[in-house]
Amino acid sequence: EVQLVESGGGLVQPGGSLRLSCAASGFTFSSYEMNWVRQAPGKGLEWVSYISSSGSTIYYADSVKGRFTISRDNAKNSLYLQMNSLRAEDTAVYYCARIIAPADAFDIWGQGTMVTVSS
Amino acid sequence: DIQMTQSPSSLSASVGDRVTITCRASQSISSYLNWYQQKPGKAPKLLIYAASSLQSGVPSRFSGSGSGTDFTLTISSLQPEDFATYYCQQSYSTPPEFTFGPGTKVDIK
Numbered sequence: 001e002v003q004l005v006e007s008g009g010g011l012v013q014p015g016g017s018l019r020l021s022c023a024a025s026g027f028t029f030s031s032y033e034m035n036w037v038r039q040a041p042g043k044g045l046e047w048v049s050y051i052s053s054s055g056s057t058i059y060y061a062d063s064v065k066g067r068f069t070i071s072r073d074n075a076k077n078s079l080y081l082q083m084n085s086l087r088a089e090d091t092a093v094y095y096c097a098r099i100i101a102p103a104d105a106f107d108i109w110g111q112g113t114m115v116t117v118s119s
Numbered sequence: 120d121i122q123m124t125q126s127p128s129s130l131s132a133s134v135g136d137r138v139t140i141t142c143r144a145s146q147s148i149s150s151y152l153n154w155y156q157q158k159p160g161k162a163p164k165l166l167i168y169a170a171s172s173l174q175s176g177v178p179s180r181f182s183g184s185g186s187g188t189d190f191t192l193t194i195s196s197l198q199p200e201d202f203a204t205y206y207c208q209q210s211y212s213t214p215p216e217f218t219f220g221p222g223t224k225v226d227i228k
Contacts (some may be wrong), residue, residue: 044206046219059215105174
């Protein structure tokens with residue numbers, strides 16, 4: 001079964017750090033571009049970051065640029081999001097999502113992991 | 120930056136109704152438009168990609184159309200399991216922005 005499973009969410013104080021992980025299974029992870037997408041409580045979807053299949057190309061939303069770092073380990077079938085200098089407005093469910101070409105649609109999503117930034 | 124809008128923001132409909140949701144881009148995005156369904160507490164699910172292509176496993180009552188700036192998602196005969204929030208997303212920008220629309224909530228009349 002094709003599956004993505006996120007972990008690493010939790011409660012963190014403003015200014016703190018957190019590292020999210022996304023474990024992939026059921027497909028050749030190294031062949032796919034990946035993303036992080038977040039959803040604040042009661043709000044819509046916001047794209048956060050993109051990484052190419054090899055990890056050589058990376059993009060971020062302006063709202064997280066300079067604070068978040070996306071990475072992947074194709075040998076471990078895993079995607080990561082290192083989040084530093086966290087703010088209250090980063091509070092959200094974070095999803096990892098696979099891209100399918102050429103439409104660049106997000107065809108497989110994880111179940112999400114909740115990040116709460118609060119003192 | 121490309122902005123996405125959706126209308127209506129919410130609608131009430133009955134089982135069996137034909138439902139149409141509109142998505143508009145602030146500039147031409149060709150056919151780089153995708154539609155997702157999200158139910159409460161669940162991850163989004165891809166319904167339509169490239170404006171009109173039905174994702175594998177998605178019922179044929181869902182269809183998409185449009186190109187350029189104006190797009191529609193149509194549910195030909197609403198089923199109980201279709202009550203959800205629907206989002207459009209553009210995948211045209213380079214570098215990518217993958218902007219989502221604000222969503223349209225479909226609930227029971």
